[in-house]
Each structure stands twice: as structure tokens, then as C-alpha cells.
Amino acid sequence: MKWLGMVASLCAFAANAAVTATDAWVRGTVPAQKTTGAFVTLQSSEEAKLVGVSTPLAKSAEIHESSESQGVVHMHAIEAIRLPAGQRVELKPGGFHVMLVDLSRPLGEGDQVPLTFTIEDAHGKRTQIELRAPVRPLGQ
Numbered sequence: 001m002k003w004l005g006m007v008a009s010l011c012a013f014a015a016n017a018a019v020t021a022t023d024a025w026v027r028g029t030v031p032a033q034k035t036t037g038a039f040v041t042l043q044s045s046e047e048a049k050l051v052g053v054s055t056p057l058a059k060s061a062e063i064h065e066s067s068e069s070q071g072v073v074h075m076h077a078i079e080a081i082r083l084p085a086g087q088r089v090e091l092k093p094g095g096f097h098v099m100l101v102d103l104s105r106p107l108g109e110g111d112q113v114p115l116t117f118t119i120e121d122a123h124g125k126r127t128q129i130e131l132r133a134p135v136r137p138l139g140q
Helices: 002-015
Strands: 019-027 035-044 048-054 058-069 072-077 081-083 088-091 096-103 112-121 126-136
Touching (some): 035 048, 035 112
Antiparallel strands (some): 058 096
């Protein structure tokens, strides 16, 4: 019986999507600026989706998508970003990204921004990835 419990635990562990986060960074701000973008590359071993982001340095963190229509770029909040199994998904300027809204202070080169990404696997189980993203100066 003990053996069956161990097998069940291993199967449950294998069903969870393993997600890696690389190349994270946050765009620096000027003194009065209250919003900025955060960027990262995510890769999941299983079907999953990014459903939330948070940081103690902003009132909210929203998942956004940029799109172009009739020569004008629009940015809007979305509920989630699909993470197809085995594929890299880049959150980058001009595409999917995270908007940090109502920053508590300006962010400059050398700062590290703590970010928590909430991932939901195909079974609805949520896990979190915590990282610290370096701030890059404006213009980079």
C-alpha cells in the first residue's frame, strides 16, 4: 500500500507543468512615471497558461497584449497567455508583456524588481514562479 501511495504522488508530480522563466527584465522609469513594462521568456513542459503577475512595487500588474490596427498600435489587458508545451513564449516590447501600474517609486538601472508569476496547468492547478528582474535604463 505504501508503494501505491508513492506511485500516486509521482504521477501527480508528473502531471504538473514545469515552467521556466528566463531573460526577465523591467524597463526603467523617469521620476514622475507611474507605469512600466516587465518582460520575460516562459517555457512550459506541458500545456499551461500565465494567469497572473504581482509585485510589491506596484499596486497592480496586468498581463497585456499589443496589436496593430490600421497603422496604430493598441495595448490592452488580457486574462491569460497560453503556454504551449515545449514552446518558448516571449513577453517583449510590442507583443505580450506585463504592465506594472501605480509604481511605489521610480525604477532605475541597478534595481531588482521582485515578480511573482502565477501559472495554471491544464488541470487547473496553479503554481507560482518567483524571480527578481533587473531594471534596464530607458532606451534599451
